[in-house]
Amino acid sequence: MTDVKDLIKLITLKQINPNQFEGYSKTVGSPNVFGGQVLAQALNAAYRTITNNRVLHSMHSYFLEAGNLEKPIIYTVNTTRDGGSFSVRRVTAEQNGITIFILSASFQNKEEGHNHQISMAENIKQPEELLSWTDILDQFGEVIPKQMKGFLEVERPVEFKPVELVNPFNTKDLPAFTNVWFKLNGDTSILDFALKQQLLTYVSDYNILAAAMNRHASKAHWGNTQTASLDHSMWYFREFDFDDWMLYSIESPNTSGARGFAKGNIFTRDGLLVASVAQEGLMRPKT
Template sequence: MTSIDDLYNILHLNQVEDLSFQGVSKTVGSPNVFGGQVLAQALNAAYRTITNNRVLHSMHSYFLEAGDLTLPITYDVGVMRDGGSFSVRRVTASQNGKLIFILSASFHKNETGYNHQIDMKTDVAQPEDLLSWDDMLEQFGDTLPQKTKTFLEIPRPVSFKPTQVANPFDKKDLPPYMDVWFKVKGDASNYNLETKQQILTYISDYNILAVALHRHASKAHWGNTQTASLDHSMWYYRDFDFNDWMLFSMDTPSTSNARGFARGNIYTRDGVLVASVAQEGLMRPIQ
């Protein structure tokens, strides 16, 4: 995938029954299905059963089994409730009859009320002054660890620009936070809020678990730590423009019991808070 249109084609599922949908997978460099893809496809299935123009405001999910890249994924939607203001859907994802993922999503009618948000950082470096993953591959590809180089070589529909890049050969712990600018590749002008929320959810599973390794970077890295997303929650606040850079500002309050917890806020370039994300992941040292 090299553009937002390619990503949309992967996330838009085939309908096989009234409440059943099916999708295929594309690798992001992992041997298993990317969690962000399953999240976004499940939301596509849920949204396809919403007929009252309500908008997604929150979702909560659990990853139960690793997904097989070679098999289609079936998404079955349960209509839990259509109330006066909110609609709730439950989505299960399976492959060959095995349950791999569950999600609950809530949709809300348009209402007016109070409005506030936490401000975006003011001292963050701007994307024009930073290197993207593609730039890093081009400039430093021959000096990068092979696993990192292979990961960066995968074509992606999104460009990422971290505000700070740690030297993988420096064995020192890092601060418990991370800021990454991102921008979709291609023109997103014609996408509605429903589709943008699905694409944003796909992107939200990039980078977030990495910040939970920061406080342990002197000894922990992707090569000696078994990692996997365990759950993922997200809250959606406001509409946004995908044609400019957006900032994913993350931190990690805790790691314990071979699990790491990370959370983040997603802002537009001019500081509008669009969504919040929380994820806990497996962080098991390989003995």
């Protein structure tokens, strides 16, 4: 995948019947299905059963089994509730009859009410000042670890620019946070809001566990730690456009029990808070 058209094709599911859909997978450099892909595809399935123009405002999910890249994923949607203002859908994802993922999503009528938000960090470096993952590969590809190089070599429909560039050879513990600018490749002018939310959810599974890993960087890295998304929740606050860079600001309040917890806020470049994310992931030292 190289641009947003490829990503839209990936997350737009084939309909089998009114409540069942089929999807396929693309690797992001991992041997298993990328969690962000399953999240976005499940939301695509849920949205396809919403017929009253309600808008996604939150979702909560669990990853139960690693997905197989070579086999289709079947998504089944259950209509849990259609109330006066809110609709709830439960989505189950299966491969070979085994449930690999479950998601609950809540949709709301558009309403007006009180409004406030936290501010984006001040004096943060702008994307134009930073190296992208592609730039890092071009400049340091001959010296960075093999596993990292392989990951960066995978073509993606989204470009990332980390604010804090981590030196993989400087093994010292780092603050438990990370900030990453991101931007979709290609024309984003024709996206409706439902599709924007699905695409944003896809991106939200990138980078989030890095904040937890940073705190233990003197001894833990992606090569000696088994990692996987365990659960993922997201809240959607405001409409936005993908026409500029967006900032994913992430912090990790805790690691324990071979798990890392991280939470993040996603802002437009001008500081509008559009979504918040929380995830716990496996961080098991390899023996």
